[in-house]
Amino acid sequence: MDFNDTPEEAAFRAQVRTWLEANATAKRGRDDTFRAGLSEAEYLAAARAWQKRKAAAGYAAIAAPREMGGLGGTPAMQVVYSQEEARFLTPDRVFEVSLGTALPTVAMWGTPEQKASYLQPAFEGDHVWCQLFSEPSAGSDLGNVRTRATREGDEWVITGQKVWTSGAHFAQYGILLARTDWDQPKSKGLTMFILDMGLPGIEVRPIRQISDEAHFNEVFLSEVRLPDSARLGPENQGWKVMLSTLMQERFSLGENFSGDLYAQIIDLAREVEWDGRPAIEHARVRSGIADAYIAQFGVELIVRRGMSAISRGESPGPEMAAVKLVGARAFQTGGALAVELGGAEGLIAQEDLGPEWRLPQLLWISAPGARIAGGTDEIQKNTIAERVLGLPGELRTDRDVPFRELEG
Amino acid sequence: MNFDFSDDQRRLQDEVRRVLADHSTNVHVRRVLDGAAPFCADTWRELAALGALGIAIPEAHGGSGMGLLELCLVAEEAGRALVAAPLLPSIYLAAEAIRRAGSAVQQAAWLPRLAAGEAVIAAVLDERNHRVLKDPKLSLADGKVSGAVQAVPDGMAAEAALLLVDGRLVLVDLRGEGVERHALKSLDPTRPLARLVFDGAVAEALDAADGATVAAQVVNGAAVLLAFEQVGGAARALHAARDHALQRRAFGRAIGSFQGVKHKLAELFAQIEIARAHAYYGAWALATGAAELPRAAAAARVAATTAYNAAAEESLHLHGGIGYTWELDCHLHLRRARWLGQILGSEHAWREKLASALIEEAA
Incomplete structure (x- = not known):
């Protein structure tokens, strides 16, 4: 067990960092975001240009095999890259579906011709x-x-x-x-x-x-x-092809939750005043920060363990099933805790309250979506109960019936 | 990066699990529950014979010199098997403190006997900041200790006590002059407690100049090890509930087919896996002496305490009325979860430690 970089990973990290320093701007603070205020078209163009630069440097598909146009690296190297890029101002989200789920599915199920035509242009940012x-x-x-x-x-x-x-x-x-x-x-x-x-x-x-x-x-x-x-x-x-896509999605969702929400709450709680003292001195806030960390970093650790398994050529363990359920809820609880810090003033939208509230408010309002998208909490719990714990499946009246005979 | 135990470590864990399946059955544990023994000597002997007690003790001192990662896996199995024996005081606390801060003579005197399970040392190395009975605190003068300490695990079975007094780590012979001890009823009778009263008892200091620092490190390590016990216990309680839910029928079907039951068990599974993830991170921090240990240990302790308490409570609940009987083992988990979660300071105190570590790191 080793949570540190291997010598190879450390060397890769140094190489990535040097490249990022030469090609992107470092974030000044945790809530610094890539060119906030760009129109969607402008953002998209910037994201594509950035993806092309990554591809030229070999970082577009680090863990994909070389014969598919990837770097042929390990999942751990992909993690190293993501950790380093997170410290820089770069566009995100645009290629999440492409590289996170769609292309891995094409790579797994596609014919040689499909792989030849679709993988490279997606890696290079030409296709979303x-x-x-x-x-x-x-x-x-x-x-x-x-x-x-x-x-x-x-x-x-x-x-x-x-x-x-x-x-x-x-x-x-x-x-x-x-x-x-x-x-x-x-x-x-x-x-x-x-x-x-x-x-x-x-x-x-x-x-x-x-x-x-x-x-x-x-x-x-x-x-x-x-x-x-x-x-x-x-x-x-x-259906089988779709299930393999959703397996990928569980990993990429885990990656998305690996931000540092608890650290942002710390930053805000230092500035906000409660009863004449910084909110961060209050036990309720401190315990909220601790719990936010436990959920968020716990999810990150599970994802890393899954990646360790993949690196060894094994399948990730059943613990992966907990990632989406815990991660999405942590997102909601943490977002609410951040917004709550401000009491009545916390209800003022970030445009009037200050830019440091942009991300917390965005998290708070988007968290309900995270609990629905990619499998609701309830579906996740059914999956854990049935696939991991071996409990009986739900009663289904439609399982063996030809589809055309089912009521809408 | 490798976030998991090795295959060799897993094989060792399996071996410990096999031995405990025979030597820490509920018959063994219940002998202690019923007050027939202060701890289970059979379990203790088998763990010693397996080399599990001395797994992190150097070979030169009678241990197998493997390490703390391996000890974490022993702890997970001990928790799973509800082992009723003095692992916390003797092995996680005393052996570790003596290994780190004892003189050559102290190490030679104690470590081989601790590894062999021949000696039991009671140990209180945390600050004990929650006070109910408000005994006079321990104090040290001219190499002698006075005062009293409550709720000492295995205090009646131990031949010596390792204590943090006025910033020094000291060993006291519990059979010597100036020592009184009283058995206390424990909420978990499988883990008995005692009150130790000292009146000028001779105290032998460990080598460490800064006993408080060593004690804090050892306590953090013990928090990680207890987290493994808690994860093991929680997993066992969850599986007991799962097995019951598959077999028990109501309204014409297995109760495990109802979403109210399925979702509850799924929640427990997720909670236990989060605790396990933090426990693994804590194991790594402990074994490598990483600077992250205070944060990792506190997170492991809080996550594992909440997970085991929840698993024990809900597992009992899912068994229905039969779960509330003395005969079933549900209450053994309920008691053990509570005991493990508080013996080293409450969840709330550790949550505060975690917050402090996070806030300090973010400065």
């Missing part, structure tokens, strides 16, 4: 990917997907509606889950496709979120025609 899974009646019950893919000769004709699709409004490609066999039970008749978002018949409508941002979208598909070469994985095996 999205993930078209959820539908109005297929959220937690994802097997209920009703988007229809019908075979016509060597083509598939796709019609349906997707929702909560992050980044669909700027993505060039997406992985799409559609129903190809209506005579099979729910999860058996699904197939995964690679969707070129520029094809005719695709309409993307952004959804305004409670945070007043619009990161995700509704996507309407009407008779979109795809060649069979756009199929990702075998016909009617889409």
Whole structure:
């Protein structure tokens, strides 16, 4: 057991740090963010340019094998890189789905031709990917997907509606889950496709979120025609392909929660006054900071242990199942604690309260989304109970019924 | 970076688990519960024979000289098996303090006997800041100790006590002059307590000039080791609840098929895994002497204390009425979780230590 860098990791860290110092600006404080106030188009352009520079330096896909255009490094090296980049002002989020889930799925299931055409442009930032899974009646019950893919000769004709699709409004490609066999039970008749978002018949409508941002979208598909070469994985095996995507998602969610929320609360609590003393001197605040650290760093440690397992060529243990559940809730509790520090004044929006409140307020308002996206708390708990603890599955009336016989 | 134990360490853990499955059964533990013995001599002998007691004691002093990471895994198994024996005072505290701060003579005198399980040393090295009975505090004058200390684990079974008095670490022969001891009823009778009263008892100082610093380090280490015991105990309580939920039927189905039950158990699992993650980090900090130890130990202690208390409480609850009977082992976990969580200072005190460490680091 060693939580320090190996000599190789230390050397890689030094190399990464030198490169970042030459290519990016260091953050001045914890709440310093990359060019706040950019329009989405400007931010996107900056993110692509940054991804291209990373790719040129070999840092775009550190843990991907060399034959796929990656650096052929270890997951630990990816962690080292992320830790170092977090200290610099760089654009984030744009390539989260591309590199975190979509491309690993293409790498796992794609044909040699698909890998040759899609991996490199995504690593280099030319293509952004999205993930078209959820539908109005297929959220937690994802097997209920009703988007229809019908075979016509060597083509598939796709019609349906997707929702909560992050980044669909700027993505060039997406992985799409559609129903190809209506005579099979729910999860058996699904197939995964690679969707070129520029094809005719695709309409993307952004959804305004409670945070007043619009990161995700509704996507309407009407008779979109795809060649069979756009199929990702075998016909009617889409559920299996999708599960491998969600496995990746658990890792990337863990990474997202590895920020330093508790440290931000410390910074704020030093400045805020309670009863004539800094809030940080109050026991309630101090215990909140301790608990925020336990949840947040605990999640980070579990993710690192999973990566250690992968580095040894093993599968991560069942503890990975706790990451999303604990992480998302920690996000909500910590965000609330930060906002609460200010009492009545804490209700003043950051524009009038001060820029150091921007992130805490954003965390507070976006935390409810984290508990829903990528599997709700309840779905996570069912998964832990059934897959890890071996408890009985939920009673299902629809499991063995051909999909076409199910009520909407 | 490697955030896990090695295969060799896991094999050793399996071996300890196998031995304890036979030598720390509920029959063994309940003999102590019923007051028939101050601790389970059979368990203690087997742990000694396995080399588990001396696993972090150097070979030159009769140990196997493996290390603290291995001792953490022994602790996890001890917690799982509800071991009723003086691991905390004798091994986690006394042996560690003597190994770090004892003179060559003291090490030669005590470490081989501690490793062999022949000697038991009671030890109170933390500040004991929560005071109820308000005995006169310990004080040291002319090499003699006076005053009293409450709630000393294994105080009746020990032949000597290691105490932090006026910033010095001292050993006191409990069979000598000027020592009185009284057995106290413990909320966990499998881990008995005593009151030690000193009136000019001869105290032999350890070598360390700064006893308080050594004591603080040893207490942090013990917090990590207890966290492993707590994680082991919590996992056992969770699995007992899981097994019961699979077998017990109500309303025509196994109660483990109800979401109210499934989700409760899933929550416990998540809580235990967070505690385990911090315990591993603490093990690393302890074994390498990392500067992060105070933070890592405090986080491990708080996370493991909350996890074991929750697991013990909910496991009992899920067993229903039968869980509230003396006959079932649910109350053994309830008692042990409470005992482990407070014997080294309460969760609240450790949460404050964690906050202080975090705030200091962020300065």
